[in-house]
Amino acid sequence: MHRWRSVINIPNANVYRFGDGRYAQPLLRDLMWTVKEGESWAVIGSGGGGEKSVLFSTLLGRYRLAPYPPPPGGLFPFLSSDGLDPYSEVSIVSFGHRRQAGGAFYDYSARYGAVHEEDRLTLRQNMFPETIPPLRMPYEDANATLEPTPIISDEELAIFNDLVAQMGLGQFLDLPLIALSNGQTRRARILKAIIKKPKLLLLDEPLTGLDIKARPLLLSTLRDLHAKKKPRVILGLRAQDALPDWVGHVALVKGSTVTAGDRETVLRNTEHILGGWHGQSNKIRSIESPKAQIGKVLIDLKNIKVQYSNRKVLHQLSWQIRQGERWHLVGENGSGKTTLLSLITGDHPQSETSSHLRLFSQPRSRIPTTLLRSAIGIMSPELFDAFPRRSTMTVWDVIGTGFDGDFVPKGKKSVGSGIGMKWRMGRVWEVLDVLGPEAWKHFAKTSFPSLSLPQQRVVLLMRALVGRAPLILLDEVWSGMDETMVRVVREYLRGGGGVGPDQAVVVITHWEEEVPWNRIEDSEVFKRFRLGGGKGWVEE
Numbered sequence: 301m302h303r304w305r306s307v308i309n310i311p312n313a314n315v316y317r318f319g320d321g322r323y324a325q326p327l328l329r330d331l332m333w334t335v336k337e338g339e340s341w342a343v344i345g346s347g348g349g350g351e352k353s354v355l356f357s358t359l360l361g362r363y364r365l366a367p368y369p370p371p372p373g374g375l376f377p378f379l380s381s382d383g384l385d386p387y388s389e390v391s392i393v394s395f396g397h398r399r400q401a402g403g404a405f406y407d408y409s410a411r412y413g414a415v416h417e418e419d420r421l422t423l424r425q426n427m428f429p430e431t432i433p434p435l436r437m438p439y440e441d442a443n444a445t446l447e448p449t450p451i452i453s454d455e456e457l458a459i460f461n462d463l464v465a466q467m468g469l470g471q472f473l474d475l476p477l478i479a480l481s482n483g484q485t486r487r488a489r490i491l492k493a494i495i496k497k498p499k500l501l502l503l504d505e506p507l508t509g510l511d512i513k514a515r516p517l518l519l520s521t522l523r524d525l526h527a528k529k530k531p532r533v534i535l536g537l538r539a540q541d542a543l544p545d546w547v548g549h550v551a552l553v554k555g556s557t558v559t560a561g562d563r564e565t566v567l568r569n570t571e572h573i574l575g576g577w578h579g580q581s582n583k584i585r586s587i588e589s590p591k592a593q594i595g596k597v598l599i600d601l602k603n604i605k606v607q608y609s610n611r612k613v614l615h616q617l618s619w620q621i622r623q624g625e626r627w628h629l630v631g632e633n634g635s636g637k638t639t640l641l642s643l644i645t646g647d648h649p650q651s652e653t654s655s656h657l658r659l660f661s662q663p664r665s666r667i668p669t670t671l672l673r674s675a676i677g678i679m680s681p682e683l684f685d686a687f688p689r690r691s692t693m694t695v696w697d698v699i700g701t702g703f704d705g706d707f708v709p710k711g712k713k714s715v716g717s718g719i720g721m722k723w724r725m726g727r728v729w730e731v732l733d734v735l736g737p738e739a740w741k742h743f744a745k746t747s748f749p750s751l752s753l754p755q756q757r758v759v760l761l762m763r764a765l766v767g768r769a770p771l772i773l774l775d776e777v778w779s780g781m782d783e784t785m786v787r788v789v790r791e792y793l794r795g796g797g798g799v800g801p802d803q804a805v806v807v808i809t810h811w812e813e814e815v816p817w818n819r820i821e822d823s824e825v826f827k828r829f830r831l832g833g834g835k836g837w838v839e840e
């Protein structure tokens with residue numbers, strides 16, 4: 301029996317960065333938050349400034365609390381009674397974070413390429429490194445058996461197998477990690493965090509990128525785990541996300557203020573206090589944009605097949621994309637959406653060789669990849685992970701790379717070296733003006749990596765739109781954005797001049813409400829292409 305009944309105890313404190321001087325502004329002011337054992341909590345914040353992550357980072361010991369919650373008990377009373385180290389017992393899975401840190405570009409097309417399956421760590425090996433066969437040294441007896449020592453008990457294995465089944469990961473356990481789709485990877489990261497058995501698990505936006513079927517399954521798995529305290533779970537959600545009914549308490553973060561309490565009381569005030577950094581909705585409304593019109597075929601895929609060993613991902617798929625069309629590409633996690641886009645963008649090796657692929661009226665094989673890059677404006681989770689973060693790169697520089705689809709700034713004004721420099725510069729100001737924060741002129745000079753992750757996403761979205769490429773591909777661009785920002789981007793794309801009448805757009809999202817167009821008002825240009833079972837079809 302625990303002597304302490306609180307899980308988190310912050311009677312009243314300010315939160316500062318380590319090393320900040322005595323007169324620095326606190327990141328969070330007058331924070332009062334107590335989580336009692338048995339309560340279920342969600343932290344809600346507007347996505348814009350990464351506010352939720354400040355509160356989570358505080359729990360992870362990344363910021364300074366003043367005054368620090370006093371003994372006995374301190375910040376995590378439930379751990380102190382057992383003498384455990386909070387920082388190894390509390391873990392976080394956050395989907396705002398990038399897979400790889402640092403300034404280097406990494407080749408995300410590797411995923412589709414020659415994945416030598418035996419060379420890559422599988423999902424199972426990643427979960428249980430002890431199952432990796434040990435290396436046999438030349439001086440060792442060649443006949444001796446080198447069985448890895450199983451560390452996991454039968455009981456733990458049964459729990460693991462249950463979780464794998466509940467999370468729909470069974471068929472992927474022996475695939476290389478790199479082969480998993482976004483939704484599959486996210487579920488796997490949550491599973492891995494659970495099997496490490498933390499005492500408290502912070503899950504920031506766990507539903508991001510999950511298909512509609514997977515979401516309720518994950519939530520009920522989390523509810524059961526939380527009820528058994530294996531582990532206790534605190535969810536991080538965006539204001540627009542549905543709050544699971546089993547969550548009884550909410551900590552709402554707005555700027556430097558946290559309002560914590562029971563669900564009803566806190567949510568009553570949500571409407572008025574949420575809304576982070578957002579674009580200029582009023583400016584968008586004043587832009588008159590001509591109606592989209594269907595024109596020439598830009599992308600023509602015929603009987604496309606993609607297969608890895610005996611796994612058929614796309615089978616005899618045909619799809620045409622024309623100028624002016626607005627497509628919503630849908631399908632469950634792992635149905636092949638990203639694979640399909642990678643064929644179009646040229647990141648997939650089959651893209652070069654397939655005779656069934658015509659882009660911009662030419663066989664793909666005749667189009668140099670650099671040209672293809674400037675003809676397609678793209679924003680995707682892969683690009684977000686891969687885009688280099690050099691401290692010398694400003695927001696302006698990043699947006700400017702969008703004209704030629706580059707990853708490093710080029711040209712005197714950092715807008716590439718093509719013709720129409722004046723137009724290019726005007727376009728950068730335009731996207732900044734519409735989608736940027738109020739102080740957008742100053743924002744243009746800000747160092748890109750110093751921005752919060754949601755802000756970086758918006759900048760990469762500006763990069764995708766700036767060049768007015770004939771084809772725009774937007775894969776999960778709204779994840780991590782707050783409701784206002786989602787709305788602004790939707791308005792900008794729909795009628796606010798974000799895309800021109802002869803550009804074609806494909807959006808991928810598992811959230812219907814994020815799609816800028818709808819069947820009733822945009823019936824002439826809006827279409828849905830669904831993937832499932834390796835096939836693809838236009839949904840009527």
Ligand SMILES: Nc1ncnc2c1ncn2[C@@H]1O[C@H](COP(=O)(O)OP(=O)(O)OP(=O)(O)O)[C@@H](O)[C@H]1O
Binds near residue numbers: 481608
């Ligand atoms: N190298 C590979 N080897 C085996 N299977 C692979 C490989 N690369 C991809 N796959 C499989 O192809 C399928 C399609 O993946 P893809 O990323 O295109 O799905 P998606 O529709 O974009 O999913 P999500 O909604 O999760 O983003 C997945 O089931 C994935 O496991």
